[in-house]
Amino acid sequence: YVQWQEVPQNRWKIGALQEIIARAGLIGKNSTPYTPAGRHNFMHNKVLVIDDTVITGSYNFSRSAQFNAENILFIESAPLADAYSAYIDHLVKKYH
Structure with missing residues (x-):
């Protein structure tokens, strides 16, 4: 913070x-x-899963990111979206 x-x-x-x-x-x-x-044991992931689309990269989901040198990938892949969803579920269970 x-x-x-x-x-x-x-x-x-x-x-x-x-x-x-x-x-x-x-x-x-x-x-x-x-x-x-x-x-080094710190995780720093930026990923969104929406239906069969994975959105990931260095892009911070903030207004200021629009003015930075960031990268963002939109990947349309149901198998990858499923894999990321399972990974996110694993993280939520681990830290919940």
């Missing part, structure tokens, strides 16, 4: 994210910060 706290017009995002997490019943995971000799 640090970057959101530093920019006044972005502070509303903190409450919105906390509400989404609470409603979904998700829990967080403490992560070990990256060091060259350490074990």
Whole structure:
């Protein structure tokens, strides 16, 4: 939340994210910060599954992303969408 706290017009995002997490019943995971000799254990996924379409990439789903150098893929594939859905279900069960 640090970057959101530093920019006044972005502070509303903190409450919105906390509400989404609470409603979904998700829990967080403490992560070990990256060091060259350490074990990096932090997951950073950006993926949406809509019907048979997978949307993924570096693109942050925010207004500011429209002005950044981001990439986004729209992949129409029922088998891939099914695989991603199963993966997302696995993550929800793991952190719920």
